[in-house]
């Protein structure tokens with residue numbers, strides 16, 4: 001993903017262009033809600049006219065009261081006037097309540113639906129991305145989640161503020177300004193002059209606060225990151241008795257955060273005071289101007305209230321202008337990162353076309369080179385064959401490239417050079433999803449999903465019956481233990497021990513029953529007893545399948561039919577255990593190191609003596 005300049009470093013024109021592109025992208029998501037948007041806009045227009053009624057009513061009341069006061073019996077006419085205006089105001093309030101309810105409700109509906117659609121789309125999209133996307137350093141789980149969350153929330157907040165807060169206020173302001181102008185050009189001019197001053201101050205306020213807001217975001221991220229790492233590291237913290245130090249570290253962030261918050265508030269309040277001062281100057285100017293026209297006999301006295309109320313309708317949305325700047329800035333900051341994720345076509349997994357009806361399992365790597373996206377060259381000119389229905393072990397020291405070979409065989413990555421053939425056909429030509437249906441992958445630690453044991457095993461075949469699930473559990477030597485649990489197959493799978501979880505993963509594999517199985521250090525995270533317990537299941541898995549096993553376990557290696565020895569990304573030896581041992585090359589060296597580490601002499605002695 002190419003690095004883009006931070007939105008804050010963009011000039012005004014560039015920011016405008018970015019904002020426009022965000023709006024265009026959002027409008028695609030808004031398309032299904034066209035009628036809702038139209039309804040909201042219509043209500044907004046009607047509402048903005050209704051909002052001016054108070055000013056008209058007040059003008060009418062003041063002017064009529066002035067006339068009525070001149071009568072000898074003012075009470076009778078006064079009562080009539082009060083009844084009329086009460087009815088008008090009541091009706092207007094009822095209408096306004098209905099409009100603002102509809103307008104808020106529709107606006108909120110658009111926001112909620114849009115938020116759902118954006119989240120759903122991005123999840124569906126990243127699920128279609130290749131493995132390289134997930135292993136890219138820019139996309140580690142925390143960062144990816146933050147980018148998605150902040151992207152969705154800033155975009156939906158932009159929509160929410162536009163439809164629910166800003167749009168009605170601005171519609172009111174425009175209608176009020178038009179009414180002011182039609183009442184008197186000079187009064188209208190006062191309203192119009194205040195607007196750019198407000199704009200200027202609001203922009204200054206937003207620019208001034210931008211740095212603080214960015215800082216605040218940074219504090220929030222570090223704070224949550226620190227809490228997560230604290231929870232993850234709790235065993236180490238407690239065992240080293242470092243609780244006070246960790247609390248102190250947290251306090252340091254809290255303190256900087258509160259200082260920053262106070263400064264932000266202080267500056268915000270300062271600007272708010274300045275804006276309300278300017279507004280009051282506007283009010284005074286309107287009163288003086290209208291009073292002049294009244295004294296000059298050009299206007300009635302009711303016009304004073306009329307103009308002041310209209311002016312307030314103009315000023316109140318402008319008072320919120322800095323919020324728009326903030327929202328837009330947030331959208332500029334986060335939406336780009338979000339759309340980068342959403343629109344990264346280069347990350348879409350290549351699916352291929354050939355549908356492998358039945359796979360035999362003859363695999364051949366031809367001069368394969370592989371470089372990870374971060375530039376790590378993991379494999380160089382790797383060529384070897386894997387024969388069907390045999391067990392092939394990949395042997396090598398840590399970092400040799402064994403897991404990388406498995407990653408290429410499952411099509412998680414594509415070779416940078418060379419090709420991989422399966423049953424004589426290039427792996428790239430196979431339909432990726434169909435191919436993966438034919439392959440089982442058992443890792444050192446297999447993910448167990450939150451949910452029941454039954455659900456976790458069923459993941460291997462979503463259509464499996466209960467009997468098939470139990471059969472798979474029997475093959476994975478876990479059935480009896482599951483039955484002993486109070487809730488049996490309905491127990492929470494995550495509460496099982498590591499060894500039990502590994503057997504649940506094997507049961508999942510038995511249920512899938514693929515012709516090819518890759519075992520990548522399947523017992524490495526288990527203790528001796530657990531390893532021994534799953535040995536029988538592994539032996540069962542290996543029957544009548546093409547198996548590739550990566551292991552540092554001597555027993556699993558000598559069990560294999562063929563061995564491929566890898567050193568620093570290159571194949572250095574291939575053959576059977578006996579052939580390679582006799583050869584006294586790299587395998588001989590690794591094998592001796594493994595058997596020495598077992599302390600065989602002592603083990604044999606112990607076994608002989610008892």
Ligand SMILES: Nc1ncnc2c1ncn2[C@@H]1O[C@H](COP(=O)(O)OP(=O)(O)OP(=O)(O)O)[C@@H](O)[C@H]1O
Pocket residue numbers: 135372373374376377378396397398399400401402403404405
């Ligand atoms: N996602 C990745 N991105 C970048 N480099 C990687 C990635 N995964 C592995 N590597 C690098 O590729 C090389 C081969 O790693 P690989 O995991 O294939 O070795 P391995 O033989 O399976 O090792 P181990 O026995 O420790 O699992 C190493 O140098 C490793 O640092």
